Amino acid sequence: MNVADSRRVGSALECLGYAFTGSLEDADVIVLNTCVVRQSAEDKAYGRLSSLKPLKTKNPALVINLMGCLVGIRNNEKLRIRFPYVDVFSPPSDPGPLVAFLTQEEARTIETSETENRFAVMDGKFVLPEHERGKLVSAHVPVVLGCSHACTFCIIPSRRGAERSRSSVDVLADVRTLVAQGVKEITLLGQIVDRYGKDLPDGPNLTTLLRILHQVEGLERIRFLTSHPNYFGEDIMEAVTELPKVMPHIEIPIQAGDDDVLKNMRRGYTQSEYRKIVQKIRGRISGSSIATDIIVGFPGESEMQFMETYHLLEDLRLDVAHLARYSVRPGTVAERRFPDDVPEEEKMRRFRMLEELQEKIVGEINSRYLGNKVDVLFEDKVKGRWRGRTPTNKLVFAETGQDLRGKVIPVTVIWTGPWSMQAALNSIPSPDGRGVQG
Ligand code: SF4
Numbered sequence: 001m002n003v004a005d006s007r008r009v010g011s012a013l014e015c016l017g018y019a020f021t022g023s024l025e026d027a028d029v030i031v032l033n034t035c036v037v038r039q040s041a042e043d044k045a046y047g048r049l050s051s052l053k054p055l056k057t058k059n060p061a062l063v064i065n066l067m068g069c070l071v072g073i074r075n076n077e078k079l080r081i082r083f084p085y086v087d088v089f090s091p092p093s094d095p096g097p098l099v100a101f102l103t104q105e106e107a108r109t110i111e112t113s114e115t116e117n118r119f120a121v122m123d124g125k126f127v128l129p130e131h132e133r134g135k136l137v138s139a140h141v142p143v144v145l146g147c148s149h150a151c152t153f154c155i156i157p158s159r160r161g162a163e164r165s166r167s168s169v170d171v172l173a174d175v176r177t178l179v180a181q182g183v184k185e186i187t188l189l190g191q192i193v194d195r196y197g198k199d200l201p202d203g204p205n206l207t208t209l210l211r212i213l214h215q216v217e218g219l220e221r222i223r224f225l226t227s228h229p230n231y232f233g234e235d236i237m238e239a240v241t242e243l244p245k246v247m248p249h250i251e252i253p254i255q256a257g258d259d260d261v262l263k264n265m266r267r268g269y270t271q272s273e274y275r276k277i278v279q280k281i282r283g284r285i286s287g288s289s290i291a292t293d294i295i296v297g298f299p300g301e302s303e304m305q306f307m308e309t310y311h312l313l314e315d316l317r318l319d320v321a322h323l324a325r326y327s328v329r330p331g332t333v334a335e336r337r338f339p340d341d342v343p344e345e346e347k348m349r350r351f352r353m354l355e356e357l358q359e360k361i362v363g364e365i366n367s368r369y370l371g372n373k374v375d376v377l378f379e380d381k382v383k384g385r386w387r388g389r390t391p392t393n394k395l396v397f398a399e400t401g402q403d404l405r406g407k408v409i410p411v412t413v414i415w416t417g418p419w420s421m422q423a424a425l426n427s428i429p430s431p432d433g434r435g436v437q438g
Contacts, residue, residue: 001092001093001140001142001189002033002034002035002068002092003140004139004140004141004142004189005033005067005068005092005093005142006031006033007128007129007132007139008093008095009031009033009065009067009095009098010128010129010132011128011129011130012095012098012099013029013095013098013099013102013129014129014130016099016102016103019130019131020129020130020131024052024055025055027062028061028062028063029062029063029064029065029098029102030052030055030062030063030064030065031065031067031098032045032048032049032052032064032065032066032067032068033067033068034066034067034068034069034070034071035068035069036068036069036070036155036159037069037154037155037156037329038327038329039327039328039329039330040327042070045068045070046070049066049083049086052064052085053085056085057085063087063088063098063101063102063105064085064086064087064088065086065087065088065089065090065097065098065101066079066083066086066088066089066090067089067090067091067092067094067095067098068090068091068092069092069155069156069159069160071089071090071091071092072091072092072158072159072160073091073092073159073160073161074158076089087101088101091160091161092145092159092160092161093142093145093160128178128181128183132181133181133182134181134182135182135405136181136182136183137182137183137184137185137377137378137379137380137405137406138183138184138185138186138187138221138377138379138389139178139183139185139186139187140186140187140188140189141171141174141175141178141186141187141188141189142166142188142189142190143165143166143171143188143189143190143193143196143209143224144163144164144165144166144189144190144191144192144193144195144196145160145161145163145164145165145166145190146160146161146162146163146164146191147160147162147163147191147192148162148163149163149191149192149228149268150266150333151255151265151266151267152264152265152266152332152333152334152337152338153265153295153298153326153329153332153333153334154329154332155329155331155332156191158331160191163191163192163195163198163199164199165190165195165196165197165198165199165200165203167200167203168197168203168204168208168209168212171188171209171213172212172213172216175213175216175219176216179216179217179218179219180218182406183219184218184219184220184221184377184406184408185219185220185221185222185223185377186213186219186221186222186223187222187223187224187225188206188209188213188222188223188224188225189224189225190224190225190226191226192226192227192228192231193206193224193225193226193227194206194224194227194228194231194232194233194236195228195231196209197209198231205235206224206236206239207235207236207238207239210222210224210236210239210240210243210246211239211243213245214243214245214246219245220245220377220408221245221247221377221391221408222243222245222246222247223246223247223249223393224246225251226251226252226253226293227250227251227252228252228253228268229252229254229269229273229274229277230268230269232250232252232277232281234280234284237280237281237284237285238284240285240288241284241285241286247391247392247393248285248286248287248288248289248391248392249288249289249290249291249319249391249392249393250281250285250288250289250290250291251290251291251292251320252277252278252281252290252291252292253292253293253294253322254267254271254274254292254293254294254312255267255293255294255295256294256295256298256301256305256308256309257271257305257308257309257310257311257312257313258271258301258304258305258306258308258309259271260300260305261298261300261301261305264298264299264300264334264338265295265298265334266333271308271312274312275312275315275316278290278316278318287391287392288392289319289320289392289393289394290316290318290319290320291318291319291320291321291322291393292313292318292320292321292322293321293322293324294309294313294321294322294323294324294354295324295325295326296309296323296324296325296326296347296350296351296354297325297326297342297346297347297350297351298326298334298338298342299326299334299338299339299340299341299342300338300341300342301326301342306350309354310353310354310357313354313357313358313361314357314361317361317364317365318361319362319365319392319393319394320362320393321354321358323351323354323355323358324351325344325347325348325350325351326340326342326347327340328340359418360418362418362419363416363417363418366394366416366417366418366421367416369390369394369413369416369421370413370414370415370416371412371413371414372412372413373410373411373412373413373426374390374391374394374396374410374411374413374423375390375391375408375409375410375411376388376389376390376396376398376408376409376410376411376423377389377406377407377408378398378404378405378406378407378408378409379405379406380405381405382397384399385397385398385399386398386399386400386404386405388404388409390421394420394421395419395420395421396411396413396420396421396422396423397420397421397422397423398411398422398423398424398425400425402425409425409426410426411423411424411425411426412424412426
């Protein structure tokens with residue numbers, strides 16, 4: 001979400017005539033976009049912010065913009081007092097305050113009408129800044145901003161605000177622009193993406209949105225994340241099955257395997273309901289892959305409760321498990337209500353147990369790809385090898401002298417590991433129709 005937000009700021013600044021620079025020393029404007037999902041991320045953001053102070057001292061004309069969840073949606077008076085050298089504070093996903101500040105600065109030297117025109121061009125768009133156009137194959141498009149679910153461990157609702165779905169017209173416009181700029185795959189983002197449209201009176205739901213976007217010419221692939229088990233209905237499964245551009249990869253977190261822990265997290269479902277959803281997805285979407293998120297060591301999680309999570313992963317054999325150790329997040333319900341009573345070493349032990357289990361499971365799942373032909377959308381070249389993804393979101397590397405960027409190529413998997421695969425290119429059609437070998 002933050003990467004998409006940063007791109008949005010970048011393109012907004014370009015509309016005002018600014019250009020990207022990779023060097024802090026050369027910049028006239030520095031935007032620090034922040035994440036506070038964990039305390040360590042917040043501490044890092046404060047560190048980066050402090051490191052900008054000498055630049056401002058050296059160059060008082062430098063504009064520093066602090067953006068994102070560190071600022072949040074509420075009054076940030078404390079931040080203003082603590083960081084007086086920051087010129088602009090922007091909430092998540094909103095380049096507005098920075099644009100307004102720079103526009104006012106500019107208005108002293110150029111005509112107001114011209115400034116307003118340029119402002120209008122960027123308003124509301126999630127598009128690519130100039131230096132990424134034609135290079136980025138896969139881009140994220142936020143479709144639901146904020147979250148109203150309020151899981152007890154999560155700070156996001158208080159920092160990103162209540163759930164707001166963007167209009168399908170705006171999303172479609174963004175996707176068309178991105179495709180015109182060379183993007184082949186878009187990932188629709190929402191903290192609970194399957195709730196898309198539920199706050200829009202008579203608005204489209206996620207299924208309708210997928211159907212609308214599916215018609216965009218030149219767009220090869222559509223993904224969406226993150227889904228919540230309570231809202232992942234059969235209509236979404238049907239859309240994934242019916243629409244060839246929608247990839248059969250579902251990110252649907254469980255967070256914990258024990259019902260009491262789930263209740264304390266206020267997730268809103270039980271372990272058995274989660275199992276049923278997974279079964280349904282597998283039954284309806286053939287060849288699908290499923291990813292989950294897990295937090296170990298939530299306050300009060302006993303050994304037995306942890307083992308519920310372990311056995312769940314063992315049984316379900318999911319393709320990905322994003323693992324995290326619980327850490328206290330000031331400002332959350334969990335911080336106020338539940339003492340952080342699982343020792344750090346114990347959290348680490350549980351984390352490692354799941355990590356080892358998952359590595360084994362994914363290694364076995366991936367080995368089934370060996371010798372298979374799969375379509376891979378190649379994105380970029382890393383250390384001499386082309387990197388791409390299968391429809392199921394598996395990472396694939398291939399070696400060839402050809403330019404594969406942005407192409408969907410059928411490949412044969414020749415090696416697999418838990419985290420990536422290696423592939424040989426099959427025959428690629430050449431412009432003269434005779435085909436070339438990778
Ligand atoms: S669903 Fe829960 S974990 Fe996800 S953003 Fe909303 S409150 Fe946070």
